[in-house]
Amino acid sequence: MSPPAPLITASLVQGPVAIETLSWPEGAGAECVFVGRTRAETHPEFGRLVRLRYEAYEPMAQRVLRTIAEEEAARSGCLAVRAAHAQGDVGLGEASVVIQVAAAHRGEAFDACRRVIDRVKVEAPVWKREVWERGETFVEGRLVTKGEA
Helix, strand or coil: CCCCCCEEEEEEEECCCCCCCCCCCCCCCEEEEEEEECCCCEECCCEEEEEEEEEECHHHHHHHHHHHHHHHHHHHCCCEEEEEEEEEEEECCCEEEEEEEEECCHHHHHHHHHHHHHHHHHHCCEEEEEEECCEEEEECCCCCCCCCC
16 A cells, blocks of 8 residues: 655745644654745845845746645655745745645655755745835846756
8 A cells, every 4th residue: 555645735825924733644753844034134225124025926836836845745755745935025024935844754854845945946936026125126036957956
């Protein structure tokens, strides 16, 4: 009998995202959580950061988040992977991305969690605008070559 398929959740959320209680899979002994939050920064020309504003190409972003979660679950033998990314405004201290991974052991959970967030940052069609006291800047995505991520 083959093991059950991993629980995969991938979503775009309006505004800040939050950690959720996973439907705990049987056999999971470890959960690793990454939360990416807006940090206070100061731009030399535009002053203090007020908030971040995220835009996404929704149909593709949903597909990419799900594909990343499925591939990393299969690669690491994870029992659950959740990837949630914010759209719209995210204030200082609020979360723009949450990755949760459940696995049998901590090593797999840590490794998969890191790979998921690293891939989301590079592959997901989500764009970030920084809103400062006296202006806005757009954060360009980074192109990578195959195998680099």
